[in-house]
Amino acid sequence: MRSLRHPLALVAMAVAMVMSPLLATPASADPPEVTLSLSSSQVNTGDSVTVTVQVTNIHGFTVLNAAARVFSTPAALPSYATLTGCTGAIGPCTTVSDASGPIGFEAPVGALSGGASATVVFTLAIAQNAQPGERTFQGELRGSNYASEIVTGPALTVISQADAAVRLTASPKLALLVPKIEFTVRVTDNGPGVLRSATVTTPLPGGLSGVSGDCATGSGAVTCTTGQVPFGGSVTRKFTVPIGLLSIGVPYTFTATRTASDPVDPVSSNDVDQVQCTVVSIVLVNCH
Incomplete structure (x- = not known):
């Protein structure tokens, strides 16, 4: 009889092993290769x-x-x-x-x-x-x-594109001795990429000269460079133009233009901005 009970015992043990919650728990998954x-x-x-x-x-x-x-x-x-x-x-x-x-x-x-x-x-x-x-x-x-x-x-x-938008503003800085107009060139990166560099050139009307610690002046123009500008960020550069008695009554137009940038600029409609200034007197200048 012992030989007959032995197989049944083995079957019972096998069933217990299958039903055991501990033994039924799957092994942890391998990490990704x-x-x-x-x-x-x-x-x-x-x-x-x-x-x-x-x-x-x-x-x-x-x-x-x-x-x-x-x-x-x-x-x-x-x-x-x-x-x-x-x-x-x-x-x-x-x-x-x-x-x-x-x-x-x-x-x-x-x-x-x-x-x-x-x-x-x-x-x-x-x-x-x-x-x-x-x-x-x-x-x-x-x-x-x-x-x-x-x-x-x-x-x-x-x-491989970054839209460099140009903005030019003017603010008269008047004085009896050295009246001048201060210009601000603002370049904004409208993306989608990072603007690595941009160059903005502003030709000066005849008889006028520029002074700047930010930009290059000479040859009848002011040239400003930005360096890197992050997406959504802006960089400003300033220069001034002295005015004198010969400028009174003369309307001047100043045009700032993006002349180079890296990477490619996909939008050309915002590459140029313009300001017109009229010297009414040595102590009065209107810019718009």
């Missing part, structure tokens, strides 16, 4: 962005000669970006150009034992002539004995 993040979701042509790639060996064997790889689609990463930095790698980072795979960059991270991770930060300089648009980044863990699937990550929008 590859994760990617960007320092910014958009970048101007000529500027830089960093891509952080973390690779994890989720298997029980060691991935030999492991490397973190980064790609983009639809445009191949090296076609519009140059690798200028690579931190977290144990050796030089190189260009990936497999005959049957995507083209990108890779960083060696050494042998990865089971459960081990490595993080690499790729610094990319976006080419000045890069085409605007969206690129989706991808990553891969690759070793001499293993390759993960290529994982899709975040998207980067490349911007």
Whole structure:
């Protein structure tokens, strides 16, 4: 009889094991093999962005000669970006150009034992002539004995336009000895990208000269440059024009024009502003 009870006991034990809530709890999920993040979701042509790639060996064997790889689609990463930095790698980072795979960059991270991770930060300089648009980044863990699937990550929008809006205002600064008109040139970046630089030129009517600590004066014109202006920000530059007795009764028109900017300015309607001033007397000037 003992031999007959033994199989039944085994069945009961098996049922208890299936019904046990502790044994029914699923094992914790493995971490992702590859994760990617960007320092910014958009970048101007000529500027830089960093891509952080973390690779994890989720298997029980060691991935030999492991490397973190980064790609983009639809445009191949090296076609519009140059690798200028690579931190977290144990050796030089190189260009990936497999005959049957995507083209990108890779960083060696050494042998990865089971459960081990490595993080690499790729610094990319976006080419000045890069085409605007969206690129989706991808990553891969690759070793001499293993390759993960290529994982899709975040998207980067490349911007190559910044609208530089010009505003010119005038304020008479009158005095008996040295009356003058003070001009303010304001350049506002209406986006969508960061304005790296802009040049605004204001020709001066005949017989007048400009004085400025902000702008270049000479050759009958005042030329003001901005340097970098953030999206939504503004930069102002000032210059003055002395007036004298020969200016009385003469209407003068001052026109400030954006003559250069980087990157491309997509809106031309706000590139010019104008002020007209009339010297009524040596102590009275009307500007509008």
